[in-house]
Amino acid sequence: MKQNRASAGDTILRLLTFLMAVGVVGLIIWVGWEMFSSAKESINAFGWSFVTNRVWDPVKQNFGALPFIYGTIVTSLIALVVAGPIGLGVAIFLNEMAPGKVRSLISFLVELLAAIPSVVYGLWGIFVLAPLLRDYVEPWLEKWFGFLPLFQGSAVGLGMLSGGLILAIMILPTIAAISREVMAAVPDSQREAALALGATKWEMVRVAVLAYAKSGILGGVMLGLGRALGETMAVTMVIGNRPDILPSLFAPAYSMAAVIANEFTEATYNLYLSSLVEIGLILFGITLVLNAFARLLVWSVARGPKGGHLV
Amino acid sequence: MGQSLTIRNLNAWYGDNQTLKGINMEIPANQVTAIIGPSGCGKSTFVRCINRMHDTVPGARAAGEILLDGENIYAKDPVELRRTVGMVFQKPNPFPAMSIYDNVVAGLKLNGLRNKQKLRAAAEKSLRMAALWDEVNERLNYSGMSLSGGQQQRLCIARALAVEPSVLLMDEPASALDPIATLRIEELILELKKDYTIVIVTHNMQQAARIADSTAFFLNGELIEHGPTSEIFMNPKEKRTEDYITGRFG
Ligand SMILES: Nc1ncnc2c1ncn2[C@@H]1O[C@H](COP(=O)(O)OP(=O)(O)O)[C@@H](O)[C@H]1O
Ligand SMILES: [Mg+2]
Numbered sequence: 001m002k003q004n005r006a007s008a009g010d011t012i013l014r015l016l017t018f019l020m021a022v023g024v025v026g027l028i029i030w031v032g033w034e035m036f037s038s039a040k041e042s043i044n045a046f047g048w049s050f051v052t053n054r055v056w057d058p059v060k061q062n063f064g065a066l067p068f069i070y071g072t073i074v075t076s077l078i079a080l081v082v083a084g085p086i087g088l089g090v091a092i093f094l095n096e097m098a099p100g101k102v103r104s105l106i107s108f109l110v111e112l113l114a115a116i117p118s119v120v121y122g123l124w125g126i127f128v129l130a131p132l133l134r135d136y137v138e139p140w141l142e143k144w145f146g147f148l149p150l151f152q153g154s155a156v157g158l159g160m161l162s163g164g165l166i167l168a169i170m171i172l173p174t175i176a177a178i179s180r181e182v183m184a185a186v187p188d189s190q191r192e193a194a195l196a197l198g199a200t201k202w203e204m205v206r207v208a209v210l211a212y213a214k215s216g217i218l219g220g221v222m223l224g225l226g227r228a229l230g231e232t233m234a235v236t237m238v239i240g241n242r243p244d245i246l247p248s249l250f251a252p253a254y255s256m257a258a259v260i261a262n263e264f265t266e267a268t269y270n271l272y273l274s275s276l277v278e279i280g281l282i283l284f285g286i287t288l289v290l291n292a293f294a295r296l297l298v299w300s301v302a303r304g305p306k307g308g309h310l311v
Numbered sequence: 312m313g314q315s316l317t318i319r320n321l322n323a324w325y326g327d328n329q330t331l332k333g334i335n336m337e338i339p340a341n342q343v344t345a346i347i348g349p350s351g352c353g354k355s356t357f358v359r360c361i362n363r364m365h366d367t368v369p370g371a372r373a374a375g376e377i378l379l380d381g382e383n384i385y386a387k388d389p390v391e392l393r394r395t396v397g398m399v400f401q402k403p404n405p406f407p408a409m410s411i412y413d414n415v416v417a418g419l420k421l422n423g424l425r426n427k428q429k430l431r432a433a434a435e436k437s438l439r440m441a442a443l444w445d446e447v448n449e450r451l452n453y454s455g456m457s458l459s460g461g462q463q464q465r466l467c468i469a470r471a472l473a474v475e476p477s478v479l480l481m482d483e484p485a486s487a488l489d490p491i492a493t494l495r496i497e498e499l500i501l502e503l504k505k506d507y508t509i510v511i512v513t514h515n516m517q518q519a520a521r522i523a524d525s526t527a528f529f530l531n532g533e534l535i536e537h538g539p540t541s542e543i544f545m546n547p548k549e550k551r552t553e554d555y556i557t558g559r560f561g
Pocket of ligand 2: 356
């Protein structure tokens with residue numbers, strides 16, 4: 001009897017959890033499907049050229065998403081390149097180097113960064129970051145690295161560089177907090193193993209901590225990237241909102257999330273609206289693929305090496 | 312070759328809590344010296360002073376002298392010291408993100424050795440010394456975590472041996488292992504003393520009796536008695552040693 005009741009409970013639990021798991025998958029599919037049907041008109045009208053077309057002209061009813069894809073990817077990459085190393089450095093400092101008091105103060109401040117509303121970041125970007133970039137950083141970059149197309153053109157202050165830097169600040173707490181969390185989970189026995197072999201502090205961090213925690217760190221970076229891709233408000237306030245594809249990071253651009261937010265209320269006819277939804281669909285797809293890719297990476301790393309030379 | 316250790320008036324603290332009190336002790340080269348005593352008496356703290364791992368614990372400090380072949384270790388760079396004084400811990404702690412091979416050569420790579428052939432040769436030599444070579448030579452690329460507990464501990468021994476220390480500290484290296492794996496480690500220790508000075512902490516008195524040339528009995532942070540193992544077990548000078556050996560406390 002008892003046996004039966006226990007296994008009945010197990011069956012119900014298994015069914016319930018299974019249904020929840022299926023529910024999550026179903027929700028994703030449902031969202032995707034709804035967006036797909038709203039984007040249908042635009043998909044039928046433009047086909048694949050929608051993602052390769054660099055013109056966005058509502059007046060001529062000509063819609064291409066490439067400028068927004070470009071702006072989103074470039075700003076997110078800037079954010080990753082800047083916030084990745086800094087976030088990791090902050091995490092290493094907090095977890096492995098800083099004495100107790102400094103540690104709690106700084107981690108408090110870093111986590112506070114995550115609590116600032118993005119519109120405030122946007123305002124700060126307009127009034128502080130953009131003038132700073134325009135007057136100092138961009139001229140400096142042009143002077144020393146101006147041979148690269150990335151750093152040419154007039155210094156305006158509002159553009160992909162400021163968008164990327166704002167994003168960097170916004171995703172820094174995510175990367176730092178998650179990296180720190182996984183580093184804190186590294187057992188002390190690992191640190192001692194490295195130290196006892198004659199590792200310096202930094203070598204210990206590299207061999208025992210980073211190697212052990214790298215999949216989790218990667219997860220943190222990916223989550224940061226996910227946040228950067230979807231961030232709307234702060235980016236639209238500083239990126240310049242021009243659907244152009246220019247090589248210079250100083251140049252104004254536009255992002256996928258920003259164009260949807262800005263033009264949704266202005267979309268006066270169906271094809272216009274449908275095109276905006278298709279951009280949303282693409283953003284949805286990119287984040288989905290990115291996350292799937294990140295998970296795969298994390299899994300393959302977490303499974304452990306069969307031969308890598310990691311030191 | 313092994314090096315000798317001379318400990319003079321060694322004191323150690325965790326914060327305000329003094330865990331070692333005025334230890335004086337001679338540890339001869341190429342012998343196995345066992346440290347025994349009840350839990351919490353300072354055995355681990357003592358061996359961790361010898362490679363200055365004690366200094367890495369926040370709030371911990373030590374005072375006194377430890378001479379390694381006559382040279383005070385507190386005058387040395389701790390990072391350098393730890394390449395001369397290796398350590399094996401209670402729980403096997405291979406680097407899980409590394410292959411078996413990479414675990415063994417980790418210390419050598421830290422020392423800057425990059426030559427593939429030399430690394431390879433050193434890995435084989437260390438694994439042979441740790442009596443692990445025959446079991447793993449076909450799967451050096453597998454994760455260290457794919458080994459059994461006893462194999463993992465021998466991997467850690469091989470890792471410690473690879474940097475060619477002269478002293479090997481072992482803090483209860485077999486306490487997490489089954490009897491057969493324990494026996495293998497003990498045989499290994501007897502092999503290794505030809506080339507190394509070995510200090511082994513154990514709470515297993517039979518183990519001390521089986522492998523140690525001399526045995527030191529610690530109690531409440533003090534060294535109560537240190538002498539040839541047979542003497543400590545058969546004919547201790549101190550009442551407290553006798554009480555502990557005969558199981559009257561501890
Ligand atoms: N990291 C630490 N921080 C504070 N106290 C410690 C620490 N490690 C050990 N102690 C204390 O020091 C004393 C000796 O510990 P230990 O050397 O580990 O003893 P044993 O190895 O003989 O069991 C114990 O009272 C223990 O509580
Ligand atoms: Mg101990």
